[in-house]
Amino acid sequence: MSSTKKALSFKLNGESVTAEVPTHWNLVELLQNRFELFGARESCGQGLCGCCTVVVDGRAVSGCLYLAAFVDGAEVVTIEQSADEHGLDSVQKAFVETGAFQCGFCTPGFVLMARQLLEEHSDPTSDDIRHYLSGNLCRCGAYPEIVEAVKLAARRG
């Protein structure tokens, strides 16, 4: 196999980092293999389930379809970035309080998408939430609790 490599330098959860990676790696592989970050997970491999969600330059992308090389010079945010020094942000707290997850495998993707939704719409309706998060799948079926969690987080601002 081709062993072409590319040197990347980018911001990861607020820190400047560099990495040299094979050009065929996707963003999930970069995060897992070079930075030991496992919150973005490959599941369907087709960008349909949202388990691999990563925020690149303020937009959520499917890390399993996004080539690692594309983050050169970008700002990358993953679920591992804490809202503040120690704690959880309002979305994460709402997910805990409402029980909006079961196995937890899809949860980081839902949390990142919910954060992005609330940045765009501070007071979304149930329908807004259903549509905005429709690219994320939860096989445990925590959907009613997820909608409830996003509304709770919105109420608290």
Add this chain to the structure above:
Amino acid sequence: MTTDTGQNETVGRSIPRLEATDKVTGRAEYTHNLRLPGMLYGKVFRSTTAHGLIQDLDTTAAQAVEGVHCVVTAKDIDKVLTDVHYGPAFHDQPILAIDKVRHFGEPVAVVLASDPHVAEEAASRITVSYEELPAVFDEVEAMTSKAIVHEELKPAGTFPDLRHLDGRKNTNISLDYHLRRGDVESAFKAADRVFDHTFHTPPVMHVPLEPFVSIAEPGDSVLTLHTATQSPSFVRIEIARLLGWPENRVRVKVPYLGGGFGAKLYIKLEALVTALALITRRPVKISLTMEEQFYMLTRHATTLRIKSGVAKDGRLTARQCEIWWNGGAYADIGPRVTQKSGFTAPGPYDIENVHIDSYALYTNLTPAGALRGFGIPQLVWAYESHTDMVARALEMDPLEFRRKNLLRNGRPQATGTVLRDAATGEVLERAAARIGWGEPFERGSGTVRRGRGIAIGFKASISPTTSVAIVNVYADGSCALNCSSVDMGQGSDTAMAQILADTLKIPIGSITVVHPDTHVTPYDMATLGSRSVYHMGHAVRRAAEDAREKLLAMAREVDLPAETEIPDIFRKKYGMQAGNVVGTGSFIPEYTPPDYETGQSDDVTPFWMVGATGAEVEVDMETGRVRVKRLVNVADAGTLINPRIVETQLSGAAIMQLGFTLGEKLEFKDGVCTNVSLANYRIPGLLDMTGTIENEAVDSAEYGGPFGAKGVGESGTFGVSPAIANAIEDAVGVRLTSLPMTAETVYRALREKQGEPLEVEDLA
């Protein structure tokens, strides 16, 4: 020690899951995350035919790819293991195909490399040809087909009721289960009316979002498996058998699971990575892609025939059930499904004459196993659709007809076991009341119509099975709970900690639940069949009581009063913060195996699960699309250890079953599954939530359960499919007898009812 006030501090409270923070921050540990020094990645090369003899398997091109460590086939596996066939009921499944493949996607060879991309590229360069063999795909045809999937039956020997099958040849029937109660033939003759219907369910899939993943790590004397399994104890025992080693040389470690639903039971990738690690003497990881997951395990497709005799007053007098379970190429746990669920095929009804024949069949499809309900959702689909059809034919209210015939506590179920602590009546009444049964509602107009339906199902617990727990109390009063229940999202860690906290009278914050690691956590049969709260819950309670007694004894020994705080007892005994008190507990329920000829048993299950669903649907007659506007799920879960977790279990189970009801189906063409991705096999998403979902656990207590609790993980699935089918008939007057009820199948049924049936190709 804190004195017993008789108050439960945590049981009955909706405390958040212990691992909540780790899950919302992405830090929860899954096997998926683990990598070890020197680890090789395996990529599986799979069969491209459903039934064929392997010819000309050529791995030289794959071996030549730069970076490939080695390519492994069945003959290499044979050199390192004592037995190369595995399975919980039958030792029928080869680790890699030996001379023959029996289903599309069966593992034939594996490429190992340090770089998973290299392994994948090399696997694509393996070539093979097959001499095609006649194949059988349909479960009813498999009864008499000349295409035979296995030359000879090889029961595992662990189940006495499979022994009679040993060595049987020229058959695809891997288990025939029979129940005989009363005299159905005479009862049918005497009945006022007799109804006979046949139903179908397709193969569907679990789709845990964390696909199957296992790592084997060889050591000097101990082989360690890090694996996403629901059954760590079974994995250890079965791998030890394949190796010819004692149990203590196989260590199985399980972190959280990214979903299981019955898929990750028994042996899946564990035997393969074990063999590969022994061959290479290096750690080996195999993690499947979503596509590969579709070649592993399905839920049984079924054909179900159900015939009922009814007296003039609307009493069911006889019921005959025939069920054919499409087990696919390897038995997995299918024979247990056939028997353990088969005996509830007549439903929760009080019927004097019952006759059941339930057949597990081999075919050349993907193997089938347990999926959230262990066969029950298929059975309820049949008996609750049938029950509604009978009620309508008799012009009786479907709820009234159910009330009249419902099996209630104190009455014998078809096996002869008397029903107890099963809130059938309450569950049915609450589902009916919450959906507003009998009350007027907006029925729609023009081409969009609404209807309501109801359905109730029940399930016995798998029995007899064992759970063992260890409570390790430390000198500062904190403690660890060692148990092998696997938390795959159902919340067992939290429930067990609640049971321990209230039994030992310590704060839940001072408890750590040690995840399954067979070196330190004791035996548990498996996390399946909604058994953990009842079985492991009992073991945890007993271990906690044992620890409490030992602490009290230690206090007496050092002349301290019983109410002394735990740290002070240790300090007096050992002179410093030192020592442990270890409590142990185990549980196995009473059980009487059913008689082979008649299926009769006076104690067939330790407890019964009951679940009912009320549905209100909207059917668009121009498109056939069904929108579920309200789904009411009611269950008997005994005392609720954690009400919020119980509610999410009911809701999640119903949403999963909603997928199997309205959309999910594995499409096979000549044995080839053609929709092996989430693009083509759609699971429910947020946009499929077209209405409200309400959940309720009725007020009840399971006499034998810890704190009165019993299992609930599957109960939410039982009634969903037939309640929706019954609601569709109520809305637009068509009856569907096959799942899933897609827009196309509903539209076809509507056109047929209008006397204008569609030609097959009209929608193709």
